Amino acid sequence: MGSKRGAFLALGFVAIAVLEEVRPLRRRVEKKSRHVLRDLTMAAMSAVATAFMQERLVGPRAEKVLAQGQGLLRQMTLPRPLRVIAGILLLDYTLWVWHWVNHRAPFLWRFHRVHHVDLDLDSWTGLRFHFGEMTLAGVVRLMQIRLIGPDAASLTIWQALLLLSIFFHHSKIALPWTVERALSAVIVTPRMHAIHHSEVREEMDSNWSSLLSVWDRLHGTFRLDVPQDAITIGVPAYLGPGEVTLPKIMVMPLRPTDGDFSRGKSGMHRAPFGEHGTPLRQ
Ligand SMILES: [Zn+2]
Numbered sequence: 167m168g169s170k171r172g173a174f175l176a177l178g179f180v181a182i183a184v185l186e187e188v189r190p191l192r193r194r195v196e197k198k199s200r201h202v203l204r205d206l207t208m209a210a211m212s213a214v215a216t217a218f219m220q221e222r223l224v225g226p227r228a229e230k231v232l233a234q235g236q237g238l239l240r241q242m243t244l245p246r247p248l249r250v251i252a253g254i255l256l257l258d259y260t261l262w263v264w265h266w267v268n269h270r271a272p273f274l275w276r277f278h279r280v281h282h283v284d285l286d287l288d289s290w291t292g293l294r295f296h297f298g299e300m301t302l303a304g305v306v307r308l309m310q311i312r313l314i315g316p317d318a319a320s321l322t323i324w325q326a327l328l329l330l331s332i333f334f335h336h337s338k339i340a341l342p343w344t345v346e347r348a349l350s351a352v353i354v355t356p357r358m359h360a361i362h363h364s365e366v367r368e369e370m371d372s373n374w375s376s377l378l379s380v381w382d383r384l385h386g387t388f389r390l391d392v393p394q395d396a397i398t399i400g401v402p403a404y405l406g407p408g409e410v411t412l413p414k415i416m417v418m419p420l421r422p423t424d425g426d427f428s429r430g431k432s433g434m435h436r437a438p439f440g441e442h443g444t445p446l447r448q
Contacts, residue, residue, distance in 0.1 A: 175329055182289045182333045191340040191356060191394055195285040196407055202290050204412050208280070209293035212300040219304025228311045237315015246317070253320025254327075255378075260310045261328075262381040265374045268299075276419040277302065279426065282370075283404040283415065287363045292336030298419050324377070331377045335359040350390055354379050361389050364397045365405065367427050402427050 194201070231237065238256070239249055268278040280296035295303075311321070335354040349355050354375050362373040372389040375381045382388035403426045404410055 171326055175326065178330050179289065179333050182337045182339065186288055186337040186339045189340045191338040191360070192287065192399070195399070201284070201286050201288075204415075205284065205290040205294035207412060208296065208415070211297040212293075212295050215297040215300045216304065219301055224304050224308050224311075227308055231308075231312050232315065232318070235315070236312060238313060239317070240315035250317045250320050250323070253314060253316030254324045256314045257310055257316055257320060257324045258328075258375075258377050259381055260314065261376050262374050262385075264303075264306050265376060269371070269374075272423045274299075274302070275423050275426075276421070279401055279404075279423070280415050280418050282363060283401050283410045283418070284363075285400050285405070285407065285410060287336060287338060287360055287399045289333045289337040291363075292332040296415070296419060328377050335376075347390070350379055350388075352379060353377060357394055358388075358390055360394060360397055360399065361392045363399045364392065365400045365402050366398075369397070 232240075239253055242249075244252065268274045277296045277299035280299070281291070281294060284291045284294060310316075316324075331354060335356055336359060337356050338360075339356055341349070341356065346355050346357055350358050354373065354377065358373045358379065361369050364370050369389070369392055372387045373379075373382055374385075374387060379388060398405070400410075
């Protein structure tokens, strides 16, 4: 990653992390230091896995694939700007499919649920993925490149926008409703993604997009109709803070997924946004 791009993304993350504290959409369930430290630890392990995959597999193989002119877009004669745009669209759509499969295939859900069991949804959650999921994501990135044959520019632009989008849509920035609605016509917004993080299965099974919201609109899975104060963030079997400690989420991929959507052993049901009162904004 170029240092300029790295600095730009870091700045974007800090701005989002500050804004969400100034204008929060949800109250905290867990202590912030505990939540941030746990998410950062997971993020650090994922960063190692991602760097390893990039250096050993994705980087060198992708270079070879692109040099050999493999992939759909390499077989077509398109003007370059069109090819760059088509590459971004296809990369984003195939990521929509991958996210959907992560929820549908029990083996993949073992890893992806580690992201979903976070009891607080904010920009830090956007950094927190299990290193197993990130290792698999490296293989998927290579498959996307092999299949699509995107321009190097498509990859660079899409990856930077995607990272910023992930920080943004996981955040709890309470945007004015009109702004949220207008933005969600194009990109994934915080209220949209909070519905995807709902413990209610039918709500979780929506808003799978990561950058452009058009894919959910096309699939009829776009939702912005759930009031934020009706949402409990998490997965039914893991709604207690004792269920989502760092050691537990690290080994969570080893646990079967059968009972994930029935109440946990404690039978507990957490009121939306914990015991700290009503949410701040709709
Ligand atoms: Zn998901």
